[in-house]
Amino acid sequence: MRSITIIGTGNMARALGTLALAGGNTVEVMGRDHTKSADLAKALGGGATAGEWGAVPAGDLVIVALLSDGVVPAVTHYGDALAGKVIVDISNPFNATSDGLAHREVTSIAREVAKVAPAGASVVKGFNTVFRHVLENGRPDIFIAGDNAQAKAGVEAFVRSLGMRPLDAGGLEMAHWLEGAGVLTMGLARHGVGGWDFALGVTELPAA
Template sequence: MKIGIIGSGNMGRALGVRLAAVGHDVMFGARRPEQSQAAVERVSGGAQAGSNDEAAAFGEVLVWTMREPDPAAVLANPALLDGKVVIEINNRDYANEARAGVWFEKAIAERLQDNAPAARVVKAFNTIAMESFDTTPEALRESSAQTFVAGGDGDAKAAVAKLAGDLGFQAVDVGSGPAAFRGVEALGDVIRIIMIDAGRGGRAHLSLNTLPEPNLQSVGAREASTYR
């Protein structure tokens, strides 16, 4: 398949290199020609370098790596997206939006903590459907069941983690503050969409895993980043 990479930074380079390695025809686009050319040099089987507009014209499928949602700010000819499959891969500004928790309104747990400031509120179990509490702890442990936990009091989270373990769930500590509360609550929204709209039912489950160490040395090192 012909793939156009719109923006050849860390993720654009990595995705394009790997898509080329598994047999796709890739053109890397960038605002700076040297950036797209540097990405091409990582591809042993050959790829093309060009501008973002050239990559958009080339690809049947486009990988949109720019946080900018207005095509007119990225492409001289935004109509190049018409009829194309466009894969948008971006996240919000981590430092100024995600970490500050501005990506959603206040979580229920946040509001509860605000209204009961002396309480030690912990968000947990909201990604677990009722059916799973009718399952033995042994069976849940065997399936690597998890619950995501957020809160500002370490001892309180440890107590919740102990209770989760008694039920058969591993507790995954997401952290504290607005982003943690809102993130865990958002995971509850995600799993319900999967359960209900996608038809997977109450046994659908979210879990955190650690992927294997990178072993291909093909996509290059991460460019300097402020993790924004």
């Protein structure tokens, strides 16, 4: 059992909160609008609580479930309240047509979050390659990346509690390519798979 705080009150916050509770974790939700967080906590049930925007999160794992534009500002706003926390960035900084990234540099939202995160906080990228309804209805592979092994181990344990397989892609520099895998997933949905009911994953060779 892990203690999870979700920053955000949208569809992805709801999906992850539901899954986290089903996986036996505790859940706190924090929204800029406290009414929305309180409503979401109530809807989630299972002892979910609503925290104050900007306060120290109850959870050790803090999932930032905001649109990509909002992630760095939120982490900046929280500041030292996130000291010692594992910050999980799940965002997809798509360009306007969702066929590329909004930034043209080799960076990532996760990397930019790490720049503004307080001392002792670690950043892990994850969950961004999966459409919400696939997360809700499937058991997709969850790709993660980050520089802190202990932080990644915590996220991996959380992913396993959801009945899903965590796949470590490497250090935080790999978050750029995970964001690219989000772009690729959009491209596949529009062209190669012809639908949204799939996830990128890993298929192992049958044992020889």
